[in-house]
Amino acid sequence: MKILRPLSTPLMIACLVAASGCRSHHEEPQEDAFQAQAEKAFGEGIRLYEAGDYAAAEEQFLTPAIWVEDSPLQSQALKLLAFSYCVTGRPNQCRFAFESALQIDPHFHLDSTEVGHPLWGPVFDQAARR
Incomplete structure (x- = not known):
């Protein structure tokens, strides 16, 4: 019997980023519904992140609702995933x-208050140089 293992986080992020570029044309009400779901998941992710529940926050930031349509929330979700x-x-x-x-x-880019953080500041600099 084969045991299915979950995708690694980088692979999951790569799949979600790639899928976000595959837009189909939706009617306006459906786009609004997707955006509302994305905002709800993102807001819950922020709440969990701020509460220190990083594992649950990561799940929220990887919620498909955020990645269905192009959204400015995607880069912010990735930033908070990185911080986590x-x-x-x-x-x-x-x-x-x-x-x-x-x-x-x-x-x-990172905000001026985020740039010098000892944990993610150097990692962001490394990523930006690539």
Whole structure:
């Protein structure tokens, strides 16, 4: 019997980023519904992140609703995923999330209060140089 293993986080991010570029044309009400679902998942992710529940926050930021349509929330979700990965000692996933955010938005940057952070500041610099 084969046991299915979950996708690695970088692979899951790569799949979601790639899928977000495959837009189909939807009617306006459906786009509004997708955006509302994305905003709800993102808001819940922020709440969980701020509460220190990084694993649950990561699940929210990887919710398909955020990745169904092109959305400005995607780069922000990737930023918070990166922060979560760095805070929990996963620098490779942190770098990959930053690289994915830069791929979605080449002008993506950290706020002035985030740049000098000792955990994710250097990782972001490394990702931005690639």
